[in-house]
Amino acid sequence: MTPTSLKPWLVFSVLLNVFLIGGVGGGLYHWMATAKPAEAVVNQHGLRQAMIKLPMERRKELRQLLRHNRADSQPLIMAGREARLGVIKQLEAPTLDREALVTELAKAREADAALRALVDATLxxxxxxxxxxxxxxxxxxxxxxGQAKNRVLERLPTSS
Incomplete structure (x- = not known):
C-alpha cells in the first residue's frame, strides 16, 4: 500500500478513536456525576434503615443483639411461614374451607405478633x-x- 492509500484509513482510525474515547469519557463522567451512595440506592426501611443512620459501633451492637435473639425468633419465623403456606393451601383448594382459612390466618397473625414483640423487646x-x-x-x-414524618416531628419535644 502506498502512503496516499493509507491516509484515508489513518483519518478514519483517528476519528474512530476520538469517538470511542469521547464516549467512554462521557459515560464515565455521567456515571460519576450521578452516582449515589450505596445506602441511598437501596430503598431501606425499618431496622436496616436505622442501622445505616447509626454509628458503626452501634450497628455492630444492634446486630449482635439481633443475632443473639435469632435462636428465639427462628421457631416464630417457621410458625408464621407454615401458617402462610396453610393460607395459600386453603385459598388454592377447589372448595374454600372458611373456618380452616380463618384458623391459618390467626396462626400467621399470632406468629407475626410474637416475632414483632421479640424484635421490639430487643430494640x-x-x-x-x-x-x-x-x-x-x-x-x-x-x-x-413521608407525610407522617412531619406530623411526628411536630409532636416531639425540642431539647433546648
Missing part, C-alpha cells in the same frame, strides 16, 4: 443504652416516613 434493650441524639436517629429511621 427497647438496645435503645436503653443510647444517648439522646442516637435515639433521635433511631426514631427518624424507624417511624418517620
Amino acid at each position: 427497647a434493650q438496645f435503645a436503653s443504652n443510647l444517648p439522646q441524639d442516637e435515639r433521635q436517629k433511631l426514631v427518624e429511621a424507624l417511624y418517620q416516613r
Whole structure:
C-alpha cells in the first residue's frame, strides 16, 4: 500500500478513536456525576434503615443483639411461614374451607405478633443504652416516613 492509500484509513482510525474515547469519557463522567451512595440506592426501611443512620459501633451492637435473639425468633419465623403456606393451601383448594382459612390466618397473625414483640423487646434493650441524639436517629429511621414524618416531628419535644 502506498502512503496516499493509507491516509484515508489513518483519518478514519483517528476519528474512530476520538469517538470511542469521547464516549467512554462521557459515560464515565455521567456515571460519576450521578452516582449515589450505596445506602441511598437501596430503598431501606425499618431496622436496616436505622442501622445505616447509626454509628458503626452501634450497628455492630444492634446486630449482635439481633443475632443473639435469632435462636428465639427462628421457631416464630417457621410458625408464621407454615401458617402462610396453610393460607395459600386453603385459598388454592377447589372448595374454600372458611373456618380452616380463618384458623391459618390467626396462626400467621399470632406468629407475626410474637416475632414483632421479640424484635421490639430487643430494640427497647438496645435503645436503653443510647444517648439522646442516637435515639433521635433511631426514631427518624424507624417511624418517620413521608407525610407522617412531619406530623411526628411536630409532636416531639425540642431539647433546648
